[in-house]
Amino acid sequence: MTDDPAPGFVRVRLDLSYDGADFSGWARQRERRTVQGELEDAIRTVLRLDEPVELTVAGRTDAGVHARGQVAHVDLPEAVWAAERDRLRRRLAGRLPWDVRVWRAVQAPPGFNARFSAIWRRYAYRVADHPGGVDPLLRGHVLWHDRPLDVAAMNVAADLLLGEHDFAAYCKKREGATTIRTLLDLRWERTAGDIAVATVRADAFCHNMVRALVGALLLVGDGHRPPGFPGEVLAGRVRHSAVNVVRPHGLTLEEVGYPPDDQLAARNLASRNLRTLPGCP
Structure with missing residues (x-):
């Protein structure tokens, strides 16, 4: 080919x-x-x-x-x-x-x-939890969450999601497409102006994956769910009614990573193979 x-x-x-x-x-x-x-x-x-x-x-x-x-x-x-x-x-x-x-x-x-040929994509999702709302000049790029967020708790929960998994519980299923992905990074950091930024990097993403992951982690951040909850949803491999797909305007594709030029063709070919988890048919 x-x-x-x-x-x-x-x-x-x-x-x-x-x-x-x-x-x-x-x-x-x-x-x-x-x-x-x-x-x-x-x-x-x-x-x-x-x-x-x-x-x-x-x-x-x-x-x-x-x-x-x-x-x-x-x-x-x-x-x-x-x-x-x-x-x-x-x-x-x-x-x-x-x-x-x-x-x-x-x-x-x-x-x-x-x-x-891409080996990873990096997204950022931005959330403000200031009780007064979002800076009007940032409103098109930042989601407002009306409760204070515990970034440390969200990072504990995020660590449990890293690695290669079937993310069916966090994806909108598409016929003939796999939901197996390798989540390389998922961490939250505070920036100026009461904004919490999630950095999410994976080899690839399935439909709605980042926004659903953020939705689950916000439940942990505002105290509605314990840190183990997002991992339990992941293990269940089915959509959970408590997990909302957050609004799109807080999400930005920040960067795409590629291998060295002499590895592009091999990566191109390998990426076309349908993935399965070890022990799965």
Whole structure:
């Protein structure tokens, strides 16, 4: 199996960010505004391409979710790339709406696939528990929780979730897709202004996973549940009625990690295999 660009084409890596408030998620949809739709239309327009382009993204974010370090790739005709590579960013800046920006556009190394070559994604979820609410200037990126949060207790609970598990209890199941993931980091820290920030890093995420994990940990932070509760939900492998999927606006995709260039192709191939846990068929 090969994932190389077609003959006469070059693969281009795009590093981008967007404010997700007015988007119906990443993936192109009919009659709905999406990040993919805006970018693909802008690329086709500024490069004057006869055929539509198709972006592949590292992480398909939901409606309302933001990104600071999203990565995508697109295969472009070699002649077009050679002519436009040095001015593509500037031309896209003049065509794209204010809430999505492309910061880098470079030729990708051999074997690169924005989605399948990635080895981890890092998200941040921001929550304010000040009794007066959220700073109005931050309201589009911070969730307000109306009870004080014990960050230390949430970190005790978070440690019990690390490692490779079936996260079915924290995911919206999709037909034919696995819910097995390796959670590499999950920790809470206080920042200025009574904001608690969760850093969540995993090899990949399934649908709603971060927002459901945050929902379970908030129950621990405000004293509604003991620190062992999120781990018990995980072990049960079914959705728990007490765990809410928190609102999307507090979530931001911060960074995507890739292996060294000589390992990209191997990672691309390995990521396509359906995962199972040891001892499971």
